[in-house]
Amino acid sequence: MPEWPPVDHDTLLTDAREYARTVDVDVALDDLSWEVSTRAKRRAGACLYHRASGDVTIRLAWRAAERFDWNEFAAVVRHELIHAWEYQQFGEAGHGPRFKREADRLDVATTCPTFSVPRLRLYCTNTGCDWSADRHRASEVVREPEHRRCGRCGSRYEVEHVESGECWRTSAGYRGARERIEEW
Ligand SMILES: [Zn+2]
Ligand SMILES: [Zn+2]
Incomplete structure (x- = not known):
């Protein structure tokens, strides 16, 4: 191994x-x-x-x-x-x-192997900080990112909907993205 x-x-x-x-x-x-x-x-x-x-x-x-x-x-x-x-x-x-x-x-599965990705990922906007976090639910952290900060350096963070690549940093951005994303 x-x-x-x-x-x-x-x-x-x-x-x-x-x-x-x-x-x-x-x-x-x-x-x-x-x-x-x-x-x-x-x-x-x-x-x-x-x-x-x-x-x-x-x-x-x-x-x-x-x-x-x-x-x-x-x-x-x-x-x-x-x-x-x-x-x-x-x-x-x-x-x-x-x-x-x-x-x-x-001893392998007969469907092509897949791996699950988190629905949502948070990224710090500070280029010197590599903080990120995975989320599955549209919690407040996801819906209203302007009210929270990076867990490491305190900068703003961006939310990405992983499957579609849509990103937002504000609640207005979240609402727009939510309308555009066909498969949440
Ligand atoms: Zn296959
Ligand atoms: Zn940070």
Whole structure:
């Protein structure tokens, strides 16, 4: 088991590649590419297939590496390795019977692995301060941010609705954002 969570993207990729060598699935690892996504908010992993070249890439979400413990993350790697095997062998992948057989054997879920992100995140507006906090409910802290301050340095903070990227610093801003956000 590697030191977890990884300190940077390269370490994450090294951990994933080394782990992949221990997984009993018939993937041509030398032909497989790996990358880290810093933008993925939902999907912990994805397997990409370039039909023309036959290239297969496993993309791992940095946020999932931060949130999952190693065992959970290892299951993500196994899940995507099965997709990689399917693409390499059959030129297609999915969650049908073929996937399920391998998934049962390797003890992984048959739906693509997701990780939950907080609905709301607070960020300090002071660039010298890296304070942030996660929230799920539209409490006063979220609805009326002008009445509260950063928990560390006392500056104003900004609220972000993570899924939509809408941000606000005032109650008027909150109301506007709330109208624009289709899926709260
Ligand atoms: Zn999947
Ligand atoms: Zn602050």
